[in-house]
Amino acid sequence: MHRTVPFWQQALLSALLLGLFLGAWELAAGRGGGGTGVAVDPEYAALLGQAAAQGGQTPFPRPSEIAVRLWELLRDPFYVRGTNDQGIGVQVAYSLLRVAAGFGLAALVAIPLGFLIGMSPLLSGALNPFIQVLRPVSPLAWMPLALFTIKDSAISSIFVIFICSVWPMLLNTAFGVQSVRREWLNVARTLEAGTLRTAFRVILPAAAPTILTGMRISIGIAWLVIVAAEMLVGGTGIGYWVWNQWNNLSLSDIVIAILLIGIVGLLLDRALGAVQRLVAWQD
Amino acid sequence: MQHPYVSFEGVTRAYPGHVVFRDLWFGVNRGEFVCLVGHSGCGKTTVLNILAGLDAPNAGGVIVDGQEISGPSLDRAVIFQGHALMPWMTAEQNVAFALSCRHPGWGKAKLRDAARAALEKVGLGQAADRKPAMLSGGMKQRVGIARALAIEPKMLLMDEPFSALDALTRGALQDEVARLVAEANQTAFMITHDVDEAILLADRILLMTNGPDARCAEVVMNTLPKPRNRATLHKLPGYHALRDHILEFLLTRSRTLAGTRPADWDPKSPPDVRPADAPLPAAAE
Numbered sequence: 001m002h003r004t005v006p007f008w009q010q011a012l013l014s015a016l017l018l019g020l021f022l023g024a025w026e027l028a029a030g031r032g033g034g035g036t037g038v039a040v041d042p043e044y045a046a047l048l049g050q051a052a053a054q055g056g057q058t059p060f061p062r063p064s065e066i067a068v069r070l071w072e073l074l075r076d077p078f079y080v081r082g083t084n085d086q087g088i089g090v091q092v093a094y095s096l097l098r099v100a101a102g103f104g105l106a107a108l109v110a111i112p113l114g115f116l117i118g119m120s121p122l123l124s125g126a127l128n129p130f131i132q133v134l135r136p137v138s139p140l141a142w143m144p145l146a147l148f149t150i151k152d153s154a155i156s157s158i159f160v161i162f163i164c165s166v167w168p169m170l171l172n173t174a175f176g177v178q179s180v181r182r183e184w185l186n187v188a189r190t191l192e193a194g195t196l197r198t199a200f201r202v203i204l205p206a207a208a209p210t211i212l213t214g215m216r217i218s219i220g221i222a223w224l225v226i227v228a229a230e231m232l233v234g235g236t237g238i239g240y241w242v243w244n245q246w247n248n249l250s251l252s253d254i255v256i257a258i259l260l261i262g263i264v265g266l267l268l269d270r271a272l273g274a275v276q277r278l279v280a281w282q283d
Numbered sequence: 284m285q286h287p288y289v290s291f292e293g294v295t296r297a298y299p300g301h302v303v304f305r306d307l308w309f310g311v312n313r314g315e316f317v318c319l320v321g322h323s324g325c326g327k328t329t330v331l332n333i334l335a336g337l338d339a340p341n342a343g344g345v346i347v348d349g350q351e352i353s354g355p356s357l358d359r360a361v362i363f364q365g366h367a368l369m370p371w372m373t374a375e376q377n378v379a380f381a382l383s384c385r386h387p388g389w390g391k392a393k394l395r396d397a398a399r400a401a402l403e404k405v406g407l408g409q410a411a412d413r414k415p416a417m418l419s420g421g422m423k424q425r426v427g428i429a430r431a432l433a434i435e436p437k438m439l440l441m442d443e444p445f446s447a448l449d450a451l452t453r454g455a456l457q458d459e460v461a462r463l464v465a466e467a468n469q470t471a472f473m474i475t476h477d478v479d480e481a482i483l484l485a486d487r488i489l490l491m492t493n494g495p496d497a498r499c500a501e502v503v504m505n506t507l508p509k510p511r512n513r514a515t516l517h518k519l520p521g522y523h524a525l526r527d528h529i530l531e532f533l534l535t536r537s538r539t540l541a542g543t544r545p546a547d548w549d550p551k552s553p554p555d556v557r558p559a560d561a562p563l564p565a566a567a568e
Binding site: 183184186187189190191192193194197201202205206208279281282283 | 335336337354355356357359360361363365367369370371372380381383384385414415416434
């Protein structure tokens with residue numbers, strides 16, 4: 001049995017766990033070794049930083065340091081100082097733009113095609129082998145082919161988003177259309193509703209919740225994949241930014257990026273969840 | 284005799300290795316209410332689906348208004364067994380959807396007014412904005428009736444429309460259908476296995492033997508005077524004879540007659556019987 005628990009209890013426990021976690025982290029990530037104190041060549045030290053030149057290790061950032069850095073980043077998220085120094089907001093915006101483009105194109109292809117597959121057993125049988133083989137392929141495996149044919153890294157990453165978000169939408173749309181109840185189709189037939197009217201007034205609303213489920217899965221996958229794709233192609237975007245901060249050994253920034261990616265992903269999912277509630281129907 | 288509005292002419296429906304019914308002949312006249320009674324599995328619903336145009340016979344044909352039917356038509360509205368309302372539309376939108384199919388040129392306001400009027404007719408004016416999930420079973424079926432009648436069909440087809448309802452609701456809806464059909468002098472064909480429902484509504488009752496290979500064994504003429512209503516129906520002279528005759532058919536003869544076809548059997552004219560007339564001379568004695 002699942003008892004209902006008051007919201008404040010859940011929230012309190014969440015806050016408590018977070019506090020414990022951050023506190024333990026704060027204590028555990030003490031200052032790393034300050035180096036051996038051995039004198040080094042001042043030019044070498046200028047190049048690497050005093051601590052590193054003396055053999056010291058970059059310490060893992062403490063939550064308090066990350067919070068300070070987060071404040072810095074969020075105070076001016078949209079600055080642009082050259083190609084390699086842009087605000088975190090700009091990077092997230094680039095990533096979102098690519099996801100929107102790839103996901104939008106995928107929806108434009110997958111929903112009509114899924115509709116046809118759902119309505120035509122012939123097409124469903126004919127296309128099924130291709131879908132089954134291509135669906136499990138990691139979208140990043142397409143990247144070299146995309147780079148070779150498209151020759152533009154930005155568009156290639158959009159293509160990768162397209163290819164990873166097309167499958168769940170395609171399969172869910174086809175499934176939703178196939179599962180439209182016989183009796184509703186019979187109603188439409190006895191009313192001589194015609195193909196278009198039946199498609200838009202009966203099948204589409206009947207299948208809409210299933211289609212939205214597919215879109216929700218797709219946007220989740222797309223947001224996972226964009227980070228990896230941007231790490232590969234570089235230039236802009238939150239994925240590239242993560243990789244760049246790794247090269248800078250700015251671990252605080254990476255923790256912040258992880259947090260940000262999580263929150264944006266959550267918001268994307270919630271947005272589609274809201275649309276799903278709009279089209280949901282109850283039998 | 285005039286040409287019947289509907290005529291089934293030698294209709295056979297079979298699946299591989301399984302004949303549902305064979306060589307079925309009957310007619311429905313304009314303004315007449317015909318019920319088809321039989322056990323589950325005798326192909327009642329298949330008969331209705333063929334008449335609706337949702338299914339096609341393997342042999343024979345169905346003539347409606349002088350033309351062989353080839354598919355569904357707005358002239359033959361169906362009230363389905365499950366209400367078959369679209370759950371994402373309100374009651375009003377369900378009816379308006381049907382109306383928009385009948386009248387593609389109508390604007391939104393006109394459709395809405397006509398849908399409201401159709402719902403008022405079945406006593407659902409106040410529930411027009413509710414979705415089916417918010418309606419009771421009887422109300423849903425009322426919407427189904429409103430939807431079928433709104434498009435002003437030449438014929439109404441009903442596939443056990445009240446079988447899923449509780450007895451009280453069923454009775455109320457039977458009276459409602461009797462009233463609406465009589466008002467519009469609507470030609471109607473109904474599938475049922477409820478004997479009282481058939482006696483209340485029908486002018487003629489076709490009795491089908493059990494399947495497979497079912498046939499229409501006889502046609503019971505319901506000579507009880509109209510209009511009938513449930514409250515007084517069972518007091519009419521002849522009611523019990525009529526009811527006993529149909530019950531007896533359902534309980535035993537539908538089984539014993541199944542499969543065998545008497546030598547003098549003419550599928551084109553199954554025998555007419557008038558059990559309700561019989562007791563009159565007996566009562567006079």
